[in-house]
Amino acid sequence: MSSMKRSEVLKIIGQNIKRIRLEKGFTQVDLVGKIETRIDTTNISRIEKGRTNATIHTLYKISQALEVPLSEICDVYFSERV
Amino acid sequence: MSSMKRSEVLKIIGQNIKRIRLEKGFTQVDLVGKIETRIDTTNISRIEKGRTNATIHTLYKISQALEVPLSEICDVYFSERV
DNA sequence: TTCATATTTGTCAAATATGTCAAGTATGAA
DNA sequence: TTCATACTTGACATATTTGACAAATATGAA
Numbered sequence: 688m689s690s691m692k693r694s695e696v697l698k699i700i701g702q703n704i705k706r707i708r709l710e711k712g713f714t715q716v717d718l719v720g721k722i723e724t725r726i727d728t729t730n731i732s733r734i735e736k737g738r739t740n741a742t743i744h745t746l747y748k749i750s751q752a753l754e755v756p757l758s759e760i761c762d763v764y765f766s767e768r769v
Numbered sequence: 770m771s772s773m774k775r776s777e778v779l780k781i782i783g784q785n786i787k788r789i790r791l792e793k794g795f796t797q798v799d800l801v802g803k804i805e806t807r808i809d810t811t812n813i814s815r816i817e818k819g820r821t822n823a824t825i826h827t828l829y830k831i832s833q834a835l836e837v838p839l840s841e842i843c844d845v846y847f848s849e850r851v
Numbered sequence: 852t853t854c855a856t857a858t859t860t861g862t863c864a865a866a867t868a869t870g871t872c873a874a875g876t877a878t879g880a881a
Numbered sequence: 882t883t884c885a886t887a888c889t890t891g892a893c894a895t896a897t898t899t900g901a902c903a904a905a906t907a908t909g910a911a
Contacts, residue, residue, distance in 0.1 A: 691829075693826045693829075696825065697825070697826065700825055714886085714888090715888070716886090716887075716888095723772065725869090725870070727869090727870065728888070729870075729872090730868080730869060730870070731888095732890085733869095733889085735888095736890095738890090739868060739869085740824045740825060740826045740898095741825055741869090742822045742825070742898080743778065743782055743822060743823055744775045744778055744779065745869080747773075747778045751772050756844070757778075757844075757845050758840035758846060759840070761825065761839045761842075762838070762840045763829070763838075763839055764838035764839065796856085796857060796858090797857070798857070798858095807899090807900065807901095809899090809900060809901070809902095810858070810859090811859085811860085811900075811901075812898080813858095814860080815860090815898090818859075818860095820860095821897085821898065821899085822868095822897075824867085824868075
């Protein structure tokens, strides 16, 4: 199990979120609307682009809006073994 | 899929880390020694106790030291359905 | 008890995540 | 083309994580 750089981890997390979001047919605005506590498209965009090292609670809120387990967003296991 | 409070999410993440760490027979000091980039027992303790909302990269580093997938640490799915 | 090890907690400074707003870019429809 | 929608990016202020260190608190062994 080799370690990835921070930027690689963030990029994969972001790709996971964007992929799931598009699969479900949601826009970023849709997500914001589904999340109880505050979050906005600026932050979602930054996370999807891997520009920010999100906190686990922010990712949890996104996972709730996407209706998937948090662990699915955090799946970087196989990617890191490539 | 009901939402959990921030404090609940953090608590479960912390419990996951501590449980895996003890299962593997590691001390917090062991973890620090296994992580390439800097981290210390102060932060690990705070995360295990659910006192801090860790960033995903910090959790990734911990998962590497624990030799488990990041998604295993982030497994709050079943917990939240209780 | 003493001693060693492990963990927790407090404080501090530095770095950075987040929310907000504005502006810019991209895409497609009419 | 214009227009609407969606996304990105920059700047800023605020809040919080993180790393560092010290001190306090377990915990168990001898």
